[in-house]
Amino acid sequence: MLDKHPFNSTLETGIRALVVLEAFYPRHCDLMEMTWFDHLIVHTGDIDGQDVPESLHPDLPNRTGELLVRRQLVERSLRMMQQMHLVDVFETEAGIEFCASEEAPSYVELLQTPYSLALKERARWMAGRFAQQESVEIRELIESRIGRWTTEFTTDDTSSGRSA
Amino acid sequence: MNGIRLRHLVFTGPGIEPAGLGFDEGLSIIYGASNTGKSFASKAILFMLGVSKSLPEIEEIAAYESVWLGLTLPDNRDVTLYRATQGGQFKLYEGLYKKAAVKDGLVLRQKHDSKRTDTVSHLLLNAMGVAGKAVVRDGNCKKDALSIYLLSPYVVVSEQDIIAEKSPVFTSGSPSQRTFEQNLFKFLLTGVDDVAAVTVPKPSERKVAKAAKIELVDELIAQIDAELGENPPDERETEEQLRRLEQSASDLASRLKDAQAKLDALAGERRKTIERRRELLERAGELDLTIERFSKLQAVYSSDLQRLQSIEEGGFVLVAMTDMDCPVCGAPSDAQKHNHAAEEIAMAHKAAAAEARKIEREQRELTQTIASLEAEAVGLRRTVDSEKKEIDRLDGEIEKARPHETSLRESYEVYVSKRSGIVRVLDLYKRRSNLSTRRAEIGAEPTRRSKGDAPSVGPDSTTLFRFGETVKSVLTEWRFPDADKVQFDTEAMDITVAGKLRAANGKGVRAILHAAFNVAVVVFCIENDLPHPGFLVLDTPLLTYREPMTSRYGELSDDEKVLKKTGLAEHFYKHLASLKDKVQIIVIENSDPPVAIRDVARIETFSGLEGNGRFGLLARRM
Secondary structure, eight states, X not given: OOOSSSTTOHHHHHHHHHHHHHHHTTOOEEHHHHHHHHHHTTOGGGSOOSSOOOOXXXXXXXXXXXXXXXXXXXXXXXXXXXXXXXXXXXXXXXXXXXXXXXXXXXXXXXXXXXXXXXXXXXXXXXXXXXXXXXXXXXXXXXXXXXXXXXXXXXXXXXXXXXXO | OOSOEEXXXXXXXXXXXXXXXXXOSSEEEEEEOTTSSHXXXXXXXXXXXXXSSSXXXXXXXXXXXXXXXXXXXXXXXXXXXXXXXTOOOEEEEESOOSSOXXXXXXXXXXSOOTTOSSBHHHHHHHHHTOTTOEEEOSTTOOEEEXXXXXXXXXXXXXXXXXXXSSOSSSTTOOGGGXXXXXXXXXXXXXXXXXXXXXXXXXXXXXXXXXXXXHHHHHHHHXXXXXXXXXXXXXXXXXXXXXXXXXHHTTTHHHHHHHHHHHXXXXXXXXXXXXXXXXXXXXXXXXXXXXXXXXXXXHHHHHHHHHHHHHHHHHHHHHHHHHTSOOTTTOOOGGGOTTHHHHHHHHHHHHHHHHHHHHHHHHHHHHHHHHHHHHHHHHHHXXXXXXXXXXXXXXXXXXXXXXXXXXXHHHHHHHHHHHHHHHHHHHHHHHHHHHHHHHHHHHHHSOOSOOGGGSOOOSSOHHXXXXXXXXXXXXXXXXXXXXXXXXXXXXXXXXXXETTEEGGGSOHHHHHHHHHHHHHHHHHHHHHTTOOOOSEEEEESTTGGGOOTTTOTTOSOOXXXXXXXXXXXXXXXXXXXXXXXXXXXXXXXXXXXXXXXXXXXXXXXXXXXXXXXXXXXXXXXXX
């Protein structure tokens, strides 16, 4: 299960997921939410608002390749992070939920490159914005803002997602 | 055989024996007492040739219905002409007939018509080879078509004509016919007709035509005067005005042309510059787009580098953590079952580092490219700006050149319209002067005929002299006294003997000289290979030999007495008989033919006495 390219590899996606979960702690997030947040953390500009940080990744007309970071990739990343004991997985009546582990803060603390810092800053902003919201509310917002990509989030098999 | 031969003249009627005459190839003599129908025979021949419209009204004719004239044409074609004794149209039968033929004949008209061929006249003239000939009848060359009627005096000579004092040429005795008669005589002696002569209008017609022409020219002049108006500009002044105008505007046209050319050149340059500037702007736009895309790529590179740093960092920490004991189960790292994750992380970490190096290199190259593109864009904008300035400058120039061109054009238009007005007036003057000249020319044209215009009339003097010689030889053959002193007088158009005109002689001498004239015409034609009718009917040429006691012409004059004593009658007949192969001659006579000629001629005798041979041409009503 080796990634051929560093971008959107399980490592990069795993780091992003961990940073999100650490910021949302103690809130549990399911796989669908994690997929949305994986997109939003680098494209905060897609959301309206006063204090919205600018998108971390350049808005390119052909960024669909980047946007096709999908559910399966996010799930694989989360499983890898669970193996590294950085993510806890809860199998509940509502389904599978993910949360940052006790080890997570010390790891995240070690990430100090400008990009990593920017990720952490945007994750914190997202947590402030969405941590208190129910999943359905977040879905509404996602669908109204970036709804046209919904199919891309839910489709499992595309070329650039073939990293497993 | 030359000409036509008569074969028979036959009268038929119901319940009556056919009556008639047969004719021999050469000489035939119809001899008989007075009132036996001899002259009727010659008139019947004229009737059957279509020359006259009716037969003389005599008692005997009433019993007869039809007349048959048998002819042999020059191509040995025998035909019969049929005509009712009442006159009217003819019928033509092929072959010789003396009574109604089985087959229908071809209808022929009596009246000559130069446009038709179904006339007796055309049949006979065509047989003679003179159909379609024309003879000039007056000084203006008005022409008559030749017809058998016009030729008949040379074919059948009546008793009245043969003794008449008038010239045998001037057969009508009418002075107005003289030109025609002389020309007909000329045609017979030369074979040359006047078809080629050009008919000219008469002086009276010319006068009318001239007046009409002058009237027309005057009318045209009046029209021009009307166009010139009431107070027309003086011609001289107008010419001067044109000269001055041309002088003042001598270079106007070329100046206008220059101004227009300049304006056109400026407009053309402006159009080209605008087009060039538009192309440059387009290129600059494309360049901007490219630079924008490259700038985005640059941003992507920067973002990617930072991402790679972050991945390196995260990976490094995770790799370090894998060496630790498992936080979940406390097992040492080499006993952990999730070792594959560590390998994956390590590999990702390495790949990220390699990728970062590649991107850094790309980024450097992209930076250089963008810099050069931006330099080009700046250059382009500078050019575009300068083109804009050039366009503005050209606009200014055009604005400056336009009024100059407009004013030149306006003055040129004024010049052209002024000039055309002047030229029109001058043209009117020129046409008027031409017409005046023409009018003077027409006025000067003579309406009277000048001397040279009139065609010569009659035969030329050489021909007449030669004809005179023929007359002399004919009379010599006849042993006519003083035959060596015979001449043909060109003024009187008649025979003179020792200077004495035929007209000045007694009847009998006039008759024999007239006969000599007619025979001489035939002989002359034969000798000169000219067309002639081929037969000749002479009525009473030997009047001199009459019996004064019984003849209605009474006593003989002195010259007749002299003539009667000679043996002329015998020589006359012998000569005519000698022409047998060339011409058919029918002589109608009162007096006995000399015994010596009985074997050389066919003689038909009308006794005029009941029960003594044949009484006359037609049977007497009992």
